[in-house]
Amino acid sequence: MTTNLTEPRTCSVARTLEIVGEKWALLAVREVFLGNRRFDEMVRKTGAPRDTMTARLKTLVAAGVLERQPVSAHPPRFEYRLTQAGLDLYPVIISLMQWGDRYLTNGEPTPMVLTHSCGHTLGAVTTCSSCGDPILARDVRPTPRREKDNDL
Amino acid sequence: MTTNLTEPRTCSVARTLEIVGEKWALLAVREVFLGNRRFDEMVRKTGAPRDTMTARLKTLVAAGVLERQPVSAHPPRFEYRLTQAGLDLYPVIISLMQWGDRYLTNGEPTPMVLTHSCGHTLGAVTTCSSCGDPILARDVRPTPRREKDNDL
DNA sequence: ACCAGTAAGTCCGATAACTGGACGTACAGG
DNA sequence: CCTGTACGTCCAGTTATCGGACTTACTGGT
Numbered sequence: 001m002t003t004n005l006t007e008p009r010t011c012s013v014a015r016t017l018e019i020v021g022e023k024w025a026l027l028a029v030r031e032v033f034l035g036n037r038r039f040d041e042m043v044r045k046t047g048a049p050r051d052t053m054t055a056r057l058k059t060l061v062a063a064g065v066l067e068r069q070p071v072s073a074h075p076p077r078f079e080y081r082l083t084q085a086g087l088d089l090y091p092v093i094i095s096l097m098q099w100g101d102r103y104l105t106n107g108e109p110t111p112m113v114l115t116h117s118c119g120h121t122l123g124a125v126t127t128c129s130s131c132g133d134p135i136l137a138r139d140v141r142p143t144p145r146r147e148k149d150n151d152l
Numbered sequence: 153m154t155t156n157l158t159e160p161r162t163c164s165v166a167r168t169l170e171i172v173g174e175k176w177a178l179l180a181v182r183e184v185f186l187g188n189r190r191f192d193e194m195v196r197k198t199g200a201p202r203d204t205m206t207a208r209l210k211t212l213v214a215a216g217v218l219e220r221q222p223v224s225a226h227p228p229r230f231e232y233r234l235t236q237a238g239l240d241l242y243p244v245i246i247s248l249m250q251w252g253d254r255y256l257t258n259g260e261p262t263p264m265v266l267t268h269s270c271g272h273t274l275g276a277v278t279t280c281s282s283c284g285d286p287i288l289a290r291d292v293r294p295t296p297r298r299e300k301d302n303d304l
Numbered sequence: 305a306c307c308a309g310t311a312a313g314t315c316c317g318a319t320a321a322c323t324g325g326a327c328g329t330a331c332a333g334g
Numbered sequence: 335c336c337t338g339t340a341c342g343t344c345c346a347g348t349t350a351t352c353g354g355a356c357t358t359a360c361t362g363g364t
């Protein structure tokens with residue numbers, strides 16, 4: 001019973017996907033990054049069913065990715081804003097977008113251009129925080145850690 | 153009819169998620185990155201229903217993310233391998249993992265440690281390919297592009 | 305030859321999730 | 335009073351996912 005690297009693997013990718021992996025969740029987050037913080041806008045820009053959008057926003061708020069704030073009391077109006085955790089999802093959005101730009105544009109121009117404050121069109125490179133080099137899968141060695149099984 | 157920035161927004165994030173956004177898809181890819189290239193292994197390590205795994209692998213192969221290769225003809229056995237497009241999903245996996253490590257570990261150690269070839273534990277930073285600075289959402293200005301609508 | 309085991313799926317009935325649209329409520333503006 | 339907008343909820347129909355049993359094709363032992 002010592003080879004207990006649990007069988008459905010415990011993994012941060014899986015945990016993250018439990019929150020942002022449901023349909024429409026990341027598109028809602030994308031819209032907030034693009035400045036569309038209101039329910040109806042998100043519905044329109046993503047194409048998600050209102051019902052589903054409601055459910056996703058609830059999950060995202062509960063998970064601490066978004067905050068729901070009233071912006072007007074008297075026509076009761078709300079905004080969804082990114083928390084720090086939400087802002088930290090930017091690399092996820094960017095890398096998904098980058099991949100789509102690379103492999104799914106079918107020769108046509110990319111649907112959206114991002115301009116970085118340095119003045120150039122944004123290209124994202126995921127780098128190692130220690131050495132600064134771009135991260136390639138073959139340069140990374142994974143070591144699963146034992147579950148804290150109650151072995152005193 | 154000129155304000156045609158299409159209503160369900162055309163977007164590379166959405167396009168990418170159509171391929172890798174279904175349940176279990178990215179976990180299957182994760183397993184291949186971890187070296188588990190066989191059907192049964194992926195089922196065991198992810199916990200996905202066999203049925204669903206079959207469907208996901210078909211989609212991923214059709215999309216050019218994975219390749220299904222026979223590794224033995226006579227007990228008929230197969231391996232799923234990453235194509236270049238698949239390898240380029242590494243930043244997506246890494247950034248999802250990093251977020252989970254940061255926000256979903258509940259004080260406990262991270263379930264997996266990645267060691268970079270530089271000798272240090274991997275921390276990923278998404279940087280601008282032009283200036284090298286870490287990318288923050290507030291430093292990026294998005295410009296949607298007009299659909300190629302058949303004007304003129 | 306027979307039995308057990310493994311790999312890679314397929315098949316199935318039950319449950320859960322998503323879908324599109326109608327509807328409700330609360331207000332503003334004319 | 336009537337229209338319009340924002341933010342949802344509700345519902346019935348469709349689709350997806352679930353877990354487990356089953357199939358096919360072998361290998362290796364006894």
